[in-house]
Amino acid sequence: MITSNGIKELARGLGADLCGIASIDRFDDSPKGFHPTDVYKNTKSIISIACRIPGTSLYIDSPSPYTAIEDIAMSRVSQISLSIAMHFEQCGFHAVMIPSTPYDYWDEESKTGKGILSLKHLGYKAGLGYIGKNSLLCNDLFGNLIKLGAVITDAELVPDKLSDSVKCLDSCNLCIENCPVGAIGLDSVVSQIKCREHAEINNKRGVEIYACHECRKICPNRNGYKKINRE
Ligand code: SF4
Ligand code: SF4
Structure with a gap:
């Protein structure tokens, strides 16, 4: 039998710092095309996980460590999500890991991309x-220094x-006041x-770096x- 506590223990054992669960009835206000059942029609539960990231790199001049941390943390939550999805399937359920990228939605003119589901909204609905x-997304223990991942499944969980x-x-x-380019309305x-x-630029060697994290x-x-707070 698969239980909410069992999934949380699994997530913790895989290295997640946070794991929360939402039921599908919380998503009635999802925009068209971005409801969990638009991705997998039999979705009944959503598992949101997060891994902490260290904050000291926010206070140094080089953007290199922060860029690497973002990429490594994203890979880490993706690996954990993948393992959780595998676990559901091994237990006889269906499950889809929700990646941050690649996007299905992209508007070239406004350079606006959207993940197949919004990880931060899944995290909010799962209580993170x-x-x-x-x-x-801001967690009461770890603040905004977290990286999010998620899995949707047809298993019914508390x-x-x-x-x-x-x-x-x-x-x-x-x-809002300190964004260097006034990007936050x-x-x-x-x-x-x-x-x-402003924030996603190429360095001299043509490698994309994250050059801003002021918000x-x-x-x-x-x-x-x-x-x-420590810095
Ligand atoms: S800095 Fe922005 S996100 Fe943080 S508490 Fe103030 S308004 Fe909220
Ligand atoms: S990352 Fe930088 S440019 Fe982007 S919204 Fe935050 S403060 Fe503004």
């Missing part, structure tokens, strides 16, 4: 945290509660074209509001 004005974390204060707009929608043109770094909750 809240989505801040900077458009990042869901977790939505997060009751404190959210952005109305008076805080630090991420007051409605918290990020202009991907503005962000990509992550400036957030007072970046390390989780239950911990003392």
Whole structure:
């Protein structure tokens, strides 16, 4: 038998720092084409996982470590998601891992890409945290220093509660005010074209690097509001 606790133990054993579960009835407000059943029609449960990333690289000049961390962490959550999906199939269920990329949706003019499902919205619905004005998922223990992955399955699992974390204060707009290119709107929608043109650039050798993380770094909750911020 497959249980929510069993899946969480498996995720932890594989190296995930967070694992939460949502039931499909939480997704009635999903945009057309981005409902979990649009990806796999028999989806009944959504498993969201996250791995922590270290924050010191936010405070150094070279973008190299942060770029490497992003890529390694993405690979790590993908490996864990893959193993969880395999486990469901070994137990007789169906499961699909949800990758961050490649995108199916891409609008060239606005340079807007969308994952087949939004990992941060899956994380929110699975109780891992809240989505801040900077458009990042923020967990109460680990802040926004996390990388997300997910699996959808036809197994019925007991869901977790939505997060009751404190959210952005109305008076805080630090991420919006400090984005170097004004990419974050007051409605918290990020202009991907503005962000990509500033943050995703090629170095002298033509390798893509992540040259900006100001919206992550400036957030007072970046390390989780239950911990003392350190830098
Ligand atoms: S990564 Fe940089 S450019 Fe992009 S939204 Fe954040 S602060 Fe703005
Ligand atoms: S900087 Fe302030 S407004 Fe932006 S995500 Fe963090 S808490 Fe929210």
